[in-house]
Amino acid sequence: xxxxxxxxxxxxxxxxxxxxxxxxxxxxxxxxxxxxxxxxxxxxxxxxxxxxxxxxxxxxxxxxxxxxxxxxxxxxxxxxxxxxxxxxxxxxxxxxxxxxxxxxxxxxxxxxxxxxxxxxxxxxxxxxxxxxxxxxxxxxxxxxxxxxxxxxxxxxxxxxxxxxxxxxxxxxxxxxxxxxxxxxxxxxxxxxxxxxxxxxxxxxxxxxxxxxxxxxxxxxxxxxxxxxxxxxxxxxxxxxxxxxxxxxxxxxxxxxxxxxxxxxxxxxxxxxxxxxxxxxxxxxxxxxxxxxxxxxxxxxxxxxxxxxxxxxxxxxxxxxxxxxxxxxxxxxxxxxxxxxxxxxxxxxxxxxxxxxxxxxxxxxxxxxxxxxxxxxxxxxxxxxxxxxxxxxxxxxxxxxxxxxxxxxxxxxxxxxxxxxxxxxxxxxxxxxxxxxxxxxxxxxxxxxxxxxxxxxxxxxxxxxxxxxxxxxxxxxxxxxxxxxxxxxxx
Amino acid sequence: xxxxxxxxxxxxxxxxxxxxxxxxxxxxxxxxxxxxxxxxxxxxxxxxxxxxxxxxxxxxxxxxxxxxxxxxxxxxxxxxxxxxxxxxxxxxxxxxxxxxxxxxxxxxxxxxxxxxxxxxxxxxxxxxxxxxxxxxxxxxxxxxxxxxxxxxxxxxxxxxxxxxxxxxxxxxxxxxxxxxxxxxxxxxxxxxxxxxxxxxxxxxxxxxxxxxxxxxxxxxxxxxxxxxxxxxxxxxxxxxxxxxxxxxxxxxxxxxxxxxxxxxxxxxxxxxxxxxxxxxxxxxxxxxxxxxxxxxxxxxxxxxxxxxxxxxxxxxxxxxxxxxxxxxxxxxxxxxxxxxxxxxxxxxxxxxxxxxxxxxxxxxxxxxxxxxxxxxxxxxxxxxxxxxxxxxxxxxxxxxxxxxxxxxxxxxxxxxxxxxxxxxxxxxxxxxxxxxxxx
Numbered sequence: 001x002x003x004x005x006x007x008x009x010x011x012x013x014x015x016x017x018x019x020x021x022x023x024x025x026x027x028x029x030x031x032x033x034x035x036x037x038x039x040x041x042x043x044x045x046x047x048x049x050x051x052x053x054x055x056x057x058x059x060x061x062x063x064x065x066x067x068x069x070x071x072x073x074x075x076x077x078x079x080x081x082x083x084x085x086x087x088x089x090x091x092x093x094x095x096x097x098x099x100x101x102x103x104x105x106x107x108x109x110x111x112x113x114x115x116x117x118x119x120x121x122x123x124x125x126x127x128x129x130x131x132x133x134x135x136x137x138x139x140x141x142x143x144x145x146x147x148x149x150x151x152x153x154x155x156x157x158x159x160x161x162x163x164x165x166x167x168x169x170x171x172x173x174x175x176x177x178x179x180x181x182x183x184x185x186x187x188x189x190x191x192x193x194x195x196x197x198x199x200x201x202x203x204x205x206x207x208x209x210x211x212x213x214x215x216x217x218x219x220x221x222x223x224x225x226x227x228x229x230x231x232x233x234x235x236x237x238x239x240x241x242x243x244x245x246x247x248x249x250x251x252x253x254x255x256x257x258x259x260x261x262x263x264x265x266x267x268x269x270x271x272x273x274x275x276x277x278x279x280x281x282x283x284x285x286x287x288x289x290x291x292x293x294x295x296x297x298x299x300x301x302x303x304x305x306x307x308x309x310x311x312x313x314x315x316x317x318x319x320x321x322x323x324x325x326x327x328x329x330x331x332x333x334x335x336x337x338x339x340x341x342x343x344x345x346x347x348x349x350x351x352x353x354x355x356x357x358x359x360x361x362x363x364x365x366x367x368x369x370x371x372x373x374x375x376x377x378x379x380x381x382x383x384x385x386x387x388x389x390x391x392x393x394x395x396x397x398x399x400x401x402x403x404x405x406x407x408x409x410x411x412x413x414x415x416x417x418x419x420x421x422x423x424x425x426x427x428x429x430x431x432x433x434x435x436x437x438x439x440x441x442x443x444x445x446x447x448x449x450x451x452x453x454x455x456x457x458x459x460x461x462x463x464x465x466x467x468x469x470x471x472x473x474x475x476x477x478x479x480x481x482x483x484x485x486x487x488x489x490x
Numbered sequence: 491x492x493x494x495x496x497x498x499x500x501x502x503x504x505x506x507x508x509x510x511x512x513x514x515x516x517x518x519x520x521x522x523x524x525x526x527x528x529x530x531x532x533x534x535x536x537x538x539x540x541x542x543x544x545x546x547x548x549x550x551x552x553x554x555x556x557x558x559x560x561x562x563x564x565x566x567x568x569x570x571x572x573x574x575x576x577x578x579x580x581x582x583x584x585x586x587x588x589x590x591x592x593x594x595x596x597x598x599x600x601x602x603x604x605x606x607x608x609x610x611x612x613x614x615x616x617x618x619x620x621x622x623x624x625x626x627x628x629x630x631x632x633x634x635x636x637x638x639x640x641x642x643x644x645x646x647x648x649x650x651x652x653x654x655x656x657x658x659x660x661x662x663x664x665x666x667x668x669x670x671x672x673x674x675x676x677x678x679x680x681x682x683x684x685x686x687x688x689x690x691x692x693x694x695x696x697x698x699x700x701x702x703x704x705x706x707x708x709x710x711x712x713x714x715x716x717x718x719x720x721x722x723x724x725x726x727x728x729x730x731x732x733x734x735x736x737x738x739x740x741x742x743x744x745x746x747x748x749x750x751x752x753x754x755x756x757x758x759x760x761x762x763x764x765x766x767x768x769x770x771x772x773x774x775x776x777x778x779x780x781x782x783x784x785x786x787x788x789x790x791x792x793x794x795x796x797x798x799x800x801x802x803x804x805x806x807x808x809x810x811x812x813x814x815x816x817x818x819x820x821x822x823x824x825x826x827x828x829x830x831x832x833x834x835x836x837x838x839x840x841x842x843x844x845x846x847x848x849x850x851x852x853x854x855x856x857x858x859x860x861x862x863x864x865x866x867x868x869x870x871x872x873x874x875x876x877x878x879x880x881x882x883x884x885x886x887x888x889x890x891x892x893x894x895x896x897x898x899x900x901x902x903x904x905x906x907x908x909x910x911x912x913x914x915x916x917x918x919x920x921x922x923x924x925x926x927x928x929x
Contacts, residue, residue: 027697058929068922070922073924076690094704108929135761140701140712141700141709143762147797148795
């Protein structure tokens, strides 16, 4: 990392801590910016030295205790108590920054929460993906003997019995996202946004369930077109578009649309049969103080995406808008945001559920990012009311009805929101080592099942996900109406 | 930054050769045909008697060994049998009914011992009440096989003059060639999902073990940890859901949530080092000892790793030829209910001397009704004997007459104490690893 990036990171940390009141622990930082834990601690320390005046810092102090020489102790201590804590230790003890935050929380679990949300997000990624949670790549102790076996059954291609099938499929798409090929230019990044883009790139470089480019393109195209398409159709269709240059990745739209649809169906299904699946909709929060949030995914991906969505609202607050120069598009869309919020509120007031503008913004868009493709599924519903439940940054559970598939008015803001969301997603990590990328290729090969797979365009040659999507687009288009109507019926 | 990144090569974690010896505790191919527990007692008595007989010939070779049926009044002899401790306060289902009727409240002391307790010795032929000051009932429990020297009194009791228990089993020598420090970490009673569970505290533990936390020195220590053993009660599921009534679909989440959370923690652990997880009395495993391994599908994330081992309770393994045996604490907790000692370590010591991990099974401790074996007999002395889910961290090095040395460890409940235990394989030294989040 160059000095400039460090400065960028510092700016972001400052924003997150002081404006978003988020707790930044070294581990969260390490995962978000793909640096090793030790470097993250160093960064935090530097940050504290430079900007730590108005922030609260928590340190870890560890070493052998004076009171009990047979005990090695790891203690958390706030900056004010650091000296007296140090006294308790025998000889030299190690003192390192653990986290920075705006104020010391009463409930210690708060310190842990954002990190856990992040871990959970990584944990929820499909099994075949290697990520920093799974290979422990950022720790200071390596262990070459650890092996993880995923036999491919976890993410099988056995598709669509039901909704879940499509979910699984989408998951595959996610997982097959290859490293991006754009040149990384940290030198050009002189403002916050640039840095964000950079991290965005990093994230994109890593295979993760967060694929954005294709849908993004859709989003843009779709802005002019009607927004009433079936989301499934979009899912199939979006593969054919070309990845966009980096700068615009910020605007990429999460591919939730399909899930919104699925979610309805899932809900309906669950209601109808009153089966065990019911619990999938439960966001269980153990203790409101703790701001914890657990989502149960009953199968795969729709909840996962939903997860993501919630996770987003928790773990990655919006980009510091005040401090940065936005791209034109984003600005333009920003104006629309307010409208969107209004819409959301008016809808939600019916449901009698409290809702804050911000959370609305965070949620609303995601579902619809790619909803606007005119690909036109015959008989697809134009508007759907979706109940979404999630936890906002303050740990409150927010349930709201969101109209999906609304035409133009709500569409644009959604994109904007979505764009924001993507921006704020915890920056993922660098592309995994060779081994894992091989993995992906392997999987990719495995996935090109249908003959159509081979026909993928050259731009997608190295994009396994693309193959798949193309294949799907080719073969499935005709049937999409049917699938939807199937969902509808239920 | 780039420089520093390149400058520091990550430490390499040390490795140890692991051999899982849980096979004797696995219930495989056993068929339950309505058998009762007599078989276990029979097998136990049979095996222990042949063992004791060899000692008796050295202990008191001049005395005859009799059966209970063959006792003659006033004639000194040795009898070998299973102890039964008669306890007035020992709860019984029948008691409960009768006492309810007579409206006398049930006594609920911290344990069920009383001064009126007395011991009875049983063998295949009969039983006889033991008398005399030599054998204090407080230290004994039902199910131990001992040899007793004494004579029958006119009252029909057996007056005890001396007794012999099996003593520490023989021990395989510990390898001395290991010069480097290698640690095994023990933790128990995580109770993920309970109100006592402090996630930040456990996260600190995870980060320390996996080598995220601390400076280079600290990470060097963690790189020497070759294995983590989680000795039971890793999760906590509200008791209300076990009432036998069907759980509302909405509450399914409450059942699975702790497991999932634990899985996330475990994933972080197993991605760094080998982890053994044992079931405990609160875990979703069978109740009866030996508890069978927690099913791998409970931990969809962690079980994908080769470093994840789901074990039985009791759990036996060896690491670099150092032999370990341990339980999640039920055996010692039960001894605590039915006998008395100055600390938990003493209970542990007794079980080694009696050569039986869980003498109170099947009397007061749930146990699978084996017909052909008693899996809890300790045939060879371990080098490390650990017990999970205890009040506090205690440890002692027990030295036996035949140069046995056993490291006894009582592992405290992590969720209450924030203490894990580190054992050095090189010299069996032990230290506590404490985590505090009091800001």
